[in-house]
Amino acid sequence: MPTQLDSPLARRVVALAFLVSIFGLTAWVLSPFLAALAWSGILAYVTWPSYRRVCRALPRRENLAALLMTLGVTATLLLPLVWVLLTVAADLAGASATLRQIAASGLPALPAGVHAWPGGAWIAAQYERVQADPAWVRAQMSALGLTDIASLKVVVGGVGRNVAKFALAVFALFFLYRNGTSVLGQVRGVATRWLGEAARGYLHAVGVTVRAVVFGIVLTALAQGLLAGLGYWVAGIEAPALWGVITALVSLIPFVGPVVWIGLSLSLLAHGESVAxxxxxxxxxxxxxxxxxxxxxxxxxxPTRIPFLLVFLGVLGGLHAFGLIGLFLGPVLLAVSVAIWREWLGHARPDAA
Structure with missing residues (x-):
């Protein structure tokens, strides 16, 4: 006598439940490493043309080519990062001493030149109101953890975890170089089987968007931080490397970077250094x-043929939803959504006619 499981619908439900369980548990097992694997995938994709050139220079020696590329990418990322961290650490020590002095003695007197600004009297009145309450200033700085050694230790611990993630990303990068062609072919095959020929357009949208975000957002932010840091150094700003790094980080969000250099310009003006x-x-x-x-x-x-407003919203939403890796995931998700939308429009037009 046939059972209920012998029906095609029941078998499909059981198979679907099995697949969902397996892939869900797999994602759960890999979840601690997904961010590092995503970074390694982004690095492999962006540097793939260079890897192919190395492979042509070293025919039939894919392992050596993958190793050389991994070492080259690691050095390219690590050496400037170490220099920046050492420079920022020195600047941060001086800034921390200044913050401790403010916490102990209160805010310094406002330069007299502020009163000559448009609205300077109101600015001076607000500053003096805060200056008259040193206990409030100490409370705010304590809440931010700017003078707390324990908070700094937490930051150091976070740096250690990120170093471990970076090491894992580098380790995975070697295998992506060596097996990248095979992995990409498998992804294309599975995507085409499930989504049809439209999957090729979706994968193309992902690749183009990742490359555009890397060059359009990350490298632009680094260039802004470098140029701004040079300007801070010439203008005589204290801790120019630290402010340059802050400018680069803030500039990852489009059109927010000017907040830093405008604020520092006003600070110089308040101290009477009008030329600087x-x-x-x-x-x-x-x-x-x-x-x-x-x-x-x-x-x-x-390259993406996506309105910049959507990319801007994708960056903000991605950062909010996924953290730093959301810089790429947010715009990529929007790019795939736009590709699907355009495909639907293409199918709808003949019917409408």
């Missing part, structure tokens, strides 16, 4: 922001 303030402001407006406002939209919107 004007020079830093012009440098930021004509050079640093030019990179942000002109190059970034062209680099991103051109």
């Amino acid at each position: 303030a004007l020079g830093l402001f012009l440098w930021g407006a004509l050079v640093v922001s030019w990179v942000d406002n002109l190059i970034r939209p062209l680099v991103i919107s051109g």
Whole structure:
């Protein structure tokens, strides 16, 4: 006598439940490493043309080519990062001493030049109101952990975890170089089987978007941080490397970078250094922001054919939802959504006619 499991619908339900369970448990097992694997995938994709050139120079020696590329990418990322960390650590020590002095003695007196600004009287009144309450200033700095050694230890622990993730990403990068062609072929085959020929367009949208985000957002932010740091150094800003790194991090969000150099320009102006303030402001407006406002939209919107507003929203939403890796995941998800939308429009037009 046939059982209920002998029916085609029941077998499909059981098979689907089995697949969902297996893949769900697999994702759960790999979840601690997904961010590192995603970074290694992004690095492999962006540097793949260089890897192919190394393979052509070393025929039939794929392992050696993968090893050389992995070492090269690691050195390219690690050496500048170590230099930045050492420089920022020295600047951070001086900044921490200044913060401790403010916490102990209160805010310094506001320079007299502020009163001559438009609205300077109101600014001075608000500053003096805060200055008159040193206990409130100490409470705010304590809440932010700016003078707490324990908070700094937590930061150091976070750096250690990120170093471990970086090591895992580098380890995975070697295998992606060596087996990348096979892995990509398998992904294309499975995607085509499930989604049809449209899957090729989706995968193309993912690749183009990742490359555009890397060059349009990450490299642009690094360039802005470098150019801004140079301007801070010339203007005589204390801890220019630290402020340059802050500018680069803030500039990952489009059009937010000017907040840093405008604030530092006003600080110089408040201390009576009008020439340095004007020079830093012009440098930021004509050079640093030019990179942000002109190059970034062209680099991103051109190859992806996606409105820059959507990429901007994808960056913000991705950062909120996934953290730093969301810089790529957010725009990629939007790119695939736009590709699906355009495909539907293409199918709808003949019917409408």
